[in-house]
Amino acid sequence: MDQINEFVDERQKSWCIHCGEFIESVDSNRDHAPSKILLLKPYPENLPVVQICKQCNEGFSLDEEYTATFLSCVLTGSTNPDTQCNPRAALILRKSPNLRARIERAKKEYQTLGGETRTVWIPETGRINRIALKNARNHAFFEYGEPMLQEPNSIWSAPLETLTTEQRSEFEKINMEADLAGWPEVGSRMMTRLLTGQDFSDGWIVIQDGTYQYGVVQHDGILVRSVLFNYLATEVYWAD
Numbered sequence: 710m711d712q713i714n715e716f717v718d719e720r721q722k723s724w725c726i727h728c729g730e731f732i733e734s735v736d737s738n739r740d741h742a743p744s745k746i747l748l749l750k751p752y753p754e755n756l757p758v759v760q761i762c763k764q765c766n767e768g769f770s771l772d773e774e775y776t777a778t779f780l781s782c783v784l785t786g787s788t789n790p791d792t793q794c795n796p797r798a799a800l801i802l803r804k805s806p807n808l809r810a811r812i813e814r815a816k817k818e819y820q821t822l823g824g825e826t827r828t829v830w831i832p833e834t835g836r837i838n839r840i841a842l843k844n845a846r847n848h849a850f851f852e853y854g855e856p857m858l859q860e861p862n863s864i865w866s867a868p869l870e871t872l873t874t875e876q877r878s879e880f881e882k883i884n885m886e887a888d889l890a891g892w893p894e895v896g897s898r899m900m901t902r903l904l905t906g907q908d909f910s911d912g913w914i915v916i917q918d919g920t921y922q923y924g925v926v927q928h929d930g931i932l933v934r935s936v937l938f939n940y941l942a943t944e945v946y947w948a949d
């Protein structure tokens with residue numbers, strides 16, 4: 710990815726977009742959006758970054774580890790560290806037997822009427838949604854300079870394949886030019902993307918092909934969607 714500088718109001722950068730603390734009065738650091746644990750090496754250059762307070766940043770790490778590890782286990786059908794698609798998940802499974810056991814317990818096998826054995830994985834939805842919300846706040850801020858401190862009106866996450874055909878095509882349609890009711894502020898990254906098409910694919914911003922993409926639409930509020938590992942869909946919406 711190329712770097713896009715943005716020129717939206719500097720005043721909006723003075724507080725942590727997760728807790729509202731003034732950044733100058735607390736320890737803060739740069740947070741990648743999404744964090745690298747949700748990506749694969751080699752990492753793309755110029756990942757989006759947002760300055761957030763250290764306490765919030767550290768507060769997300771266990772849920773981030775859980776989300777990345779759970780996803781990798783589901784995608785590979787196993788909690789075995791040797792078979793993971795995300796090497797960071799393999800490391801976590803090795804160093805944390807408790808988390809491995811916890812994810813193993815979430816794996817349920819059942820018999821179909823035809824006698825086949827199928828597997829389902831029961832996610833800890835609250836933890837995954839916390840990370841979806843964190844990323845959504847970072848993406849909205851990075852693209853539009855909008856701090857979305859309030860609680861969202863809705864939030865969900867689900868595997869793409871569990872959506873109906875209609876739900877899926879509605880979800881995947883995040884076409885800015887067609888849906889654009891309000892134009893993004895001049896100087897915002899989103900305005901630059903609209904003008905240049907940078908990193909855009911049908912309205913989605915592709916951070917790493919097949920691993921992480923997101924879309925942000927400002928339309929009667931802010932809507933942020935993401936797709937992780939071509940598998941998990943998330944959506945967060947704040948009404949105006």
Ligand SMILES: [Zn+2]
Pocket residue numbers: 725726727728729730761762763764765766
């Ligand atoms: Zn904070």
